[in-house]
Amino acid sequence: MTATYLDAILAHHRAAAAADARSIDEMVAATADMAPTRGFRHALAARARLGVISEIKRRSPSKGDLHADLDPAEMARCYEDGGASCLSVLTDTPHFGGSVSDLQIARESCALPVLRKDFTVSALDVVDARLMGADCVLLIAAALDRSELVDLHRLATEIGLDVLVEIHDEAELELALAADATLIGVNQRDLVTFQVDHERAERMAGVIPDSAVKVAESGVRGAADARRLESAGYDAVLVGETLVTSSDPAASIAQLIGDDERL
Numbered sequence: 152m153t154a155t156y157l158d159a160i161l162a163h164h165r166a167a168a169a170a171d172a173r174s175i176d177e178m179v180a181a182t183a184d185m186a187p188t189r190g191f192r193h194a195l196a197a198r199a200r201l202g203v204i205s206e207i208k209r210r211s212p213s214k215g216d217l218h219a220d221l222d223p224a225e226m227a228r229c230y231e232d233g234g235a236s237c238l239s240v241l242t243d244t245p246h247f248g249g250s251v252s253d254l255q256i257a258r259e260s261c262a263l264p265v266l267r268k269d270f271t272v273s274a275l276d277v278v279d280a281r282l283m284g285a286d287c288v289l290l291i292a293a294a295l296d297r298s299e300l301v302d303l304h305r306l307a308t309e310i311g312l313d314v315l316v317e318i319h320d321e322a323e324l325e326l327a328l329a330a331d332a333t334l335i336g337v338n339q340r341d342l343v344t345f346q347v348d349h350e351r352a353e354r355m356a357g358v359i360p361d362s363a364v365k366v367a368e369s370g371v372r373g374a375a376d377a378r379r380l381e382s383a384g385y386d387a388v389l390v391g392e393t394l395v396t397s398s399d400p401a402a403s404i405a406q407l408i409g410d411d412e413r414l
Contacts, residue, residue: 156212160246160270161294168273178278182310189264191287191313192334194236195364201381202236203407206391207257209248218395223253224260231261233401234408239266239389251283258284266315277307287313292323304330335359336366356384377407
């Protein structure tokens with residue numbers, strides 16, 4: 152089987168998880184008195200128009216630096232002013248240049264719910280997301296087996312997190328549904344070729360149950376892509392590179408939403 156960019160990243164995170172000796176029971180107990188999360192899924196489900204999950208992303212493994220010196224506070228406020236529904240913040244350091252600090256600073260700087268965008272492979276990763284202040288955690292179906300996905304999804308909901316389950320195809324959709332996922336993202340980027348496949352996203356929108364909030368991820372370059380995905384049945388788009396490299400991210404978000412009044 153052809154190795155993917157995901158393989159090396161997952162190997163790094165699984166090695167770190169295997170070496171982590173912290174007590175999961177103590178960590179879960181530490182979440183008990185935390186304030187409620189901001190309601191990531193609700194922020195998308197309640198919208199009458201396409202939602203935008205705006206991402207704070209410094210670099211990518213395939214393209215290198217995108218906006219290495221970005222200010223997460225300024226970016227979060229700009230995204231909120233542009234009409235974003237939620238934030239996504241990369242916390243993976245070695246491959247994406249992100250950090251827990253980026254997430255915490257961004258969340259403190261706005262009122263938007265925040266997704267911890269990382270490669271979650273263990274129960275400790277899930278609880279870490281809650282403890283650092285995230286409102287939602289990402290579970291990638293391609294990175295987990297069925298029992299891991301089910302168990303991590305259950306733990307996340309028990310400690311108050313929303314869960315975005317990322318899939319690529321029908322087989323992974325079955326895994327997401329087995330975990331009772333109600334927030335499902337379709338990554339348009341092929342894990343082997345790293346090319347964007349818009350047809351996959353449009354096909355998958357038709358087979359994801361309407362009870363789930365549907366999110367299209369990766370490869371959303373502008374208003375035309377957003378309108379096509381909205382027409383296909385998506386409730387929201389997750390957009391990173393297009394926004395962090397934009398000279399006017401707030402205006403770019405308004406275009407993605409189709410909000411003429413903001414333009």
